[in-house]
Amino acid sequence: MLYPVNGKIQPFCGKVPVMSAVEAAADRQIARPSGLAEEVYRRIRADIMSLKLPPDTRVSVDSLARELGVSQTPIREALSMLEANGLVSKKHFTGYATAPRMDRAQLDELFEFRLLVEPHAARKAADAMAESDVESLRAVSGDKAPSHDGFADMDTEFHKLIAQGGGNHLIADSLARLHIHVHIFRSCFRSEIAEEAVHEHDEVIAAIRARDGAAAESAMRRHIERSYGRLRDFIKE
Amino acid sequence: MLYPVNGKIQPFCGKVPVMSAVEAAADRQIARPSGLAEEVYRRIRADIMSLKLPPDTRVSVDSLARELGVSQTPIREALSMLEANGLVSKKHFTGYATAPRMDRAQLDELFEFRLLVEPHAARKAADAMAESDVESLRAVSGDKAPSHDGFADMDTEFHKLIAQGGGNHLIADSLARLHIHVHIFRSCFRSEIAEEAVHEHDEVIAAIRARDGAAAESAMRRHIERSYGRLRDFIKE
DNA sequence: GGATCAAATATCCTATAGGATTGGCGGACC
């Protein structure tokens, strides 16, 4: 297991530090020692999602190596994985760069895909979702959306829970991979769209709690269509 | 640009060799120099798909490095990308291994996904596919399926063309990533199922040639459902 | 004879050094 120490990432050389129950639950999947590469992967992905690494920005391997205090090898492995997931691109003998911001065509394609898959996942989730996950869903309901980042995290969790609730890992993984790009795109404009979206979320949640598959499907479809409409306005081209 | 030389992969140090027109056209997208990592990636992926590396098999880094005549770094990058695509898995301090063969649950999930996406792609392909690609589609029609591998390649090309014909890169990429696993699964059993599948392919092709979206969608759905039925029989569990 | 423990091996993981290539910058030339 590896832990970041004052900004740096260092090999694990000691006891596992105590961890609160909630932390242990949240980091359950990270708990298995997976090496520096995965740790670096998460770090860079987080920097991309937080726009600390804006779209279309050069990413130097040895700069990262110095900054994180690790060798180049795990950086390369992490960047290779990020490249396979479409978050960075590599040009031979030139280096890595974060993916450029989505253009209109890509946004269209992404929402066509979401519109195809997510309503189906919502319908299945209404039938198959475990009662405990439904409870978790209530937790991300729209009681209050404190900040932009707060809503973004809530939105991510909302869609992740429903995608997983469908019981199909392939669908959940595909949607998670895509949602990252939605997150980045939305963050680029800091739009304050929490109000409507939260209401739409609640409609989906209500349908799932009522175990009404058809209602969940149509509510999710409506939510994605409106979300698409809100985001589309930011692109003129 | 990098070229394999008698089994080994070596850095490019000379003129680009002459290449026939068809080769140049086929390798157009490979023509840009992308480094050893990508070359190694293709090589390993090909070995996995050809079952030269069977499922659930250990893959040693420095064995590969010696075999291919390159350093460990590009091997690691290639394996990281393969891991991100789900073709190998890494266990800390234990090494890489090819993904185990799909079990029943994974097969179900995969075909649920295909059934959700591919008929939609076929419908769009019937509307939007370029005439030249429709012509390419005829080329992979069922004139003759010489061998098992011949049919496998034809099937891969068939589904790839239709997925791309829909015009959505995300859909095409997702399906391509999944189809690799279908290919591996089918190869594990060397089933002689070419006859029926080729007939079903032709039905889809006919519908697309007629620009009949609804017919293409239902024909593709039928094809995938039957394909699922044929493959499901191989799993008893 | 079976089980347990310890050493040895093979492998991975990390770090550092050296070679190769691209892109940008400045000066010279037309």
Next chain:
DNA sequence: GGTCCGCCAATCCTATAGGATATTTGATCC
């Protein structure tokens, strides 16, 4: 003033060495 050419810096790519760990093998004990 515009264009072309050569140099320099930054970066990537490769190779090798050393430390750490999991697995396997063998011997010893019960």
